Amino acid sequence: xxxxxxxxxxxxxxxxxxxxxxxxxxxxxxxxxxxxxxxxxxxxxxxxxxxxxxxxxxxxxxxxxxxxxxxxxxxxxxxxxxxxxxxxxxxxxxxxxxxxxxxxxxxxxxxxxxxxxxxxxxxxxxxxxxxxxxxxxxxxxxxxxxxxxxxxxxxxxxxxxxxxxxxxxxxxxxxxxxxxxxxxxxxxxxxxxxxxxxxxxxxxxxxxxxxxxxxxxxxxxxxxxxxxxxxxxxxxxxxxxxxxxxxxxxxxxxxxxxxxxxxxxxxxxxxxxxxxxxxxxxxxxxxxxxxxxxxxxxxxxxxxxxxxxxxxxxxxxxxxxxxxxxxxxxxxxx
Ligand SMILES: Cc1cc2nc3c(=O)[nH]c(=O)nc-3n(C[C@H](O)[C@H](O)[C@H](O)COP(=O)(O)O)c2cc1C
Numbered sequence: 001x002x003x004x005x006x007x008x009x010x011x012x013x014x015x016x017x018x019x020x021x022x023x024x025x026x027x028x029x030x031x032x033x034x035x036x037x038x039x040x041x042x043x044x045x046x047x048x049x050x051x052x053x054x055x056x057x058x059x060x061x062x063x064x065x066x067x068x069x070x071x072x073x074x075x076x077x078x079x080x081x082x083x084x085x086x087x088x089x090x091x092x093x094x095x096x097x098x099x100x101x102x103x104x105x106x107x108x109x110x111x112x113x114x115x116x117x118x119x120x121x122x123x124x125x126x127x128x129x130x131x132x133x134x135x136x137x138x139x140x141x142x143x144x145x146x147x148x149x150x151x152x153x154x155x156x157x158x159x160x161x162x163x164x165x166x167x168x169x170x171x172x173x174x175x176x177x178x179x180x181x182x183x184x185x186x187x188x189x190x191x192x193x194x195x196x197x198x199x200x201x202x203x204x205x206x207x208x209x210x211x212x213x214x215x216x217x218x219x220x221x222x223x224x225x226x227x228x229x230x231x232x233x234x235x236x237x238x239x240x241x242x243x244x245x246x247x248x249x250x251x252x253x254x255x256x257x258x259x260x261x262x263x264x265x266x267x268x269x270x271x272x273x274x275x276x277x278x279x280x281x282x283x284x285x286x287x288x289x290x291x292x293x294x295x296x297x298x299x300x301x302x303x304x305x306x307x308x309x310x311x312x313x314x315x316x317x318x319x320x321x322x323x324x325x326x327x328x329x330x331x332x333x334x
Pocket of ligand 1: 019020021022023024043044045074101102103104144174182186205206207208227228229230231
């Protein structure tokens with residue numbers, strides 16, 4: 001297996017990439033995942049129409065910093081003309097890749113004919129992709145899809161072929177149908193079928209939570225890159241773990257103390273990058289703090305307390321208390 005993958009002119013290490021996650025994978029999150037080994041990151045989805053109407057928030061979402069590269073800006077939309085116009089605007093932010101979201105299941109997006117609604121209209125999906133490809137010049141355009149709309153309409157391989165013919169430089173597939181939203185199991189067979197259907201790189205996505213599941217995705221589907229979403233919650237280390245083990249290097253998981261240090265580093269970054277005051281920016285940080293504490297003794301109770309954090313000092317004190325709780329538990333066990 002080669003160590004790098006080319007999407008157009010962009011080289012990406014064949015370890016694991018961070019999936020786009022609206023409301024979660026913002027710049028602070030992407031920077032943390034990049035620091036801990038993500039091979040490639042994708043922005044939160046941005047509305048193509050919103051960009052055309054120069055929404056201030058959308059401009060903020062399109063910005064790419066050098067530390068995040070290689071990075072894609074992800075757009076959603078169902079109208080080829082708006083998509084082309086949006087791509088031209090996004091090119092000013094110099095993303096390495098432009099990705100189009102054809103997998104989002106939420107009614108607000110699907111209701112406009114975008115996201116996974118495009119899985120039901122392969123012709124329109126291809127027209128949207130083609131418009132983006134033409135507008136993007138030599139910046140590669142990729143598309144992220146689901147396995148299909150519903151269990152009786154699995155069409156990811158057919159969709160991928162049409163998108164490849166429209167000029168897509170890679171296809172990312174999440175092995176769930178739209179109807180499943182995020183429940184049930186992601187189907188690796190669909191990823192494999194897509195891999196067999198097209199010649200462009202295929203990115204496998206869905207339910208990767210550690211090195212073992214990542215290696216499985218590579219082995220069972222033959223995909224070119226693996227993409228991780230929820231498995232990175234409170235766990236940017238997953239990228240380092242996977243990269244090390246794929247290279248056959250020893251990997252030592254972080255201690256709780258290291259995890260709490262990284263949690264605080266993540267919170268500092270959220271505060272630094274936010275335009276909001278500390279108290280409001282801490283609202284953003286709360287869910288991340290809770291995720292870093294997941295899986296330990298007493299984490300359910302601490303989750304509730306994370307959701308009340310309103311300053312960095314409180315987060316620091318809570319992390320120290322959490323470490324002390326685990327230490328006491330170890331002592332009492334002996
Ligand atoms: C909170 C959340 C937000 C998401 N936002 C996006 C998005 O903006 N664009 C997109 O293509 N997929 C989005 N997804 C889907 C993920 O990129 C990914 O396909 C899905 O979570 C399955 O991968 P996982 O099992 O590794 O989480 C989102 C998922 C979650 C949980």
